[in-house]
Amino acid sequence: MAHVLVTGGTGFLGAHTIARLLTAGHTVTTTVRSPDREAEVGRMLAAAGAPGRDGVRCVVADLGSDEGWDRAVAGAEHVLHLASPFPAAQPRDEDKVIVPARDGALRVLRAARDAGVRRTVLTSSFAAVGYGHGRTARVFTEDDWTDPAGADVTPYVKSKTIAERAAWDFVDSAGGGLELTVINPVGIFGPVLGPDYAASIRIVHAMLTGHMRVAPPLWTNTVDVRDVADLHVRAMTAPKAAGQRYLALAGDPVSFHGMAAALRAGLGRAADRAPTATAPAWLLRLLATVRPALRETVPQLGVVRRASNARAREELGWSPRSNEEAVVATGESLVRLGLLNGRSG
CATH class of the missing domain: 3.90.25 (UDP-galactose 4-epimerase; domain 1)
Known part of the structure; x- marks a missing residue:
């Protein structure tokens, strides 16, 4: 069993993923944006019926600041980076959502690299895969990328595309021995x-x-959120998942x-x-x-x-x-x- 850092422990996917890790016997550190949100993690894990939830360590760290990330990632073998800004409404200035998504992902990857983490699993989105192509009958796969210049591309969709591209570029150019796997979920229910x-x-x-x-x-x-959490945990340790993207639908x-x-x-x-x-x-x-x-x-x-989940099914035995x-x-x-x-x- 491993020690895992999960970013965004108060989030919908974050809490379910922590519960899945605890059920599998892993130990967990999670990040919260402020100390007063620690109790919220406990309440959500209790609602999920997660075992060992009292042992989850919470560290205050924000994607917009370097402070706290060295402490959050200390001792972790794997990082599941789930936290990402989601605007209540599409901003007029697209940088208000693009910059936090991109810089936050890079901040976590740098901390993971510097701490000697084995693999980071990054939650991206189908937004980085299937937009900007107009009306099409194609079936999207992990080989596809959103065209940021497409007519249907909102600032949020662009932010997910740019952030994921930046993550792959970082690992390729400055990642050291850090492995990266990306999960691209569709609408999570x-x-x-x-x-x-x-x-x-x-x-x-x-x-x-x-x-x-x-x-x-x-x-x-x-x-289903439980299936997305399961896919993250599978991708965390599967040897063939290193360097791969997986559509979750x-x-x-x-x-x-x-x-x-x-x-x-x-x-x-x-x-x-x-x-x-x-x-x-x-x-x-x-x-x-x-x-x-x-x-x-x-x-x-x-x-x-339309999109295909064949890679996740065939390579990781995932069954949503x-x-x-x-x-x-x-x-x-x-x-x-x-x-x-x-x-x-």
């Missing part, structure tokens, strides 16, 4: 452990509270209408506000002219991005849950934790 969860969870939340009365004509790829894309149908089938009356109809694309384009929050969805209307399982598990946890208060009539 699955059981939430508290009020801090992935942005993709808001889709299910909006469906169950009645705030999404009709489904937009959008498609997404999904993956359940399978074929699912429409928002299909997600709502899965919730109704899986949750019964708890999903009685989930949409049953799909809005026409022309209506959303019209509404986007007066509602700025809708504008970034317009380029995605009707776009279906289905789209439906991930979506229903999300809804079940939101109901169970009472996070649907203020449901729309």
